Amino acid sequence: MTSSAGPRTLYVSDLDRTLLRSDGSLSAASARLLNAAIDGGALFTYATARSFLSSRRATKALRLRLPLLTYGGTITADPDTGQPADLRLLGATTVQATLRLCDAHATAEPIMHTFEDGRDWIRWRPERMTLGVQTFLASRSNDPRLRPATADDPLDAASVFYISILAQNPELTGLRTALIPELGSAAHFLSVDPGTPGLDWLEFHHEDGTKAKAIQRLASTLDADRLVVFGDNHNDLPMFAIADESYAVSNAVPAVRDAATRVINSNDEDAVARWITADRQTSSRT
Numbered sequence: 001m002t003s004s005a006g007p008r009t010l011y012v013s014d015l016d017r018t019l020l021r022s023d024g025s026l027s028a029a030s031a032r033l034l035n036a037a038i039d040g041g042a043l044f045t046y047a048t049a050r051s052f053l054s055s056r057r058a059t060k061a062l063r064l065r066l067p068l069l070t071y072g073g074t075i076t077a078d079p080d081t082g083q084p085a086d087l088r089l090l091g092a093t094t095v096q097a098t099l100r101l102c103d104a105h106a107t108a109e110p111i112m113h114t115f116e117d118g119r120d121w122i123r124w125r126p127e128r129m130t131l132g133v134q135t136f137l138a139s140r141s142n143d144p145r146l147r148p149a150t151a152d153d154p155l156d157a158a159s160v161f162y163i164s165i166l167a168q169n170p171e172l173t174g175l176r177t178a179l180i181p182e183l184g185s186a187a188h189f190l191s192v193d194p195g196t197p198g199l200d201w202l203e204f205h206h207e208d209g210t211k212a213k214a215i216q217r218l219a220s221t222l223d224a225d226r227l228v229v230f231g232d233n234h235n236d237l238p239m240f241a242i243a244d245e246s247y248a249v250s251n252a253v254p255a256v257r258d259a260a261t262r263v264i265n266s267n268d269e270d271a272v273a274r275w276i277t278a279d280r281q282t283s284s285r286t
Contacts, residue, residue, distance in 0.1 A: 074209030097182035131168030
């Protein structure tokens, strides 16, 4: 369905350690290049495990126009208001099984993201403050989404759309094995995050709330006929699998580099923005 003017390309980038620099910021050069591309008609957005609030804080310099794929693709949000256009809940049975199994693991405790009262929240059980929960909360001390689950304000298991568990790898690996029969068709990822040394992340959500599924829905809405994606970590592999072209930044984990169409420069070298700029220049000449 490619027109004589060239394919209608949708560019989708992961954020942390892909589009963003290693310090979590967006460089002025990347912002300038991407804004020029967007102003010129480029279809660009990002897919991230971050929330709308956190991701938009990091990308406030971008004049984004397309929906943002947040919480790993579980919530597709308006780029200005954060209002969900699409929300996939995890399922109360899975949430209850997670809480029950974590009770048997002293160092593993879920951090639950919920959608209640018209907005998203971060929920946890204060009586089970593991190192993972403490680490997660310490970096979000002023986050307005923080809402502990207490006797006066209990968790509604049916409102959970995303779960994160931070713990040491052996603990998470064992917990994941025990959880798999309870997860049903839910998507789950075990990832390394340099920002939490010594603690890996086990994350899961609705099967249709992955980056790949959210990107496919968006591409269909936009009538895009070419999909180009960028990433660095294991949870980017599903979107690599559906893309026409996939590019790993040079600092990506080995599995992502191996799966990519090509490896480009690092996240600290504005690799994504420079690649998109060059690609559009090449397309305009053909």
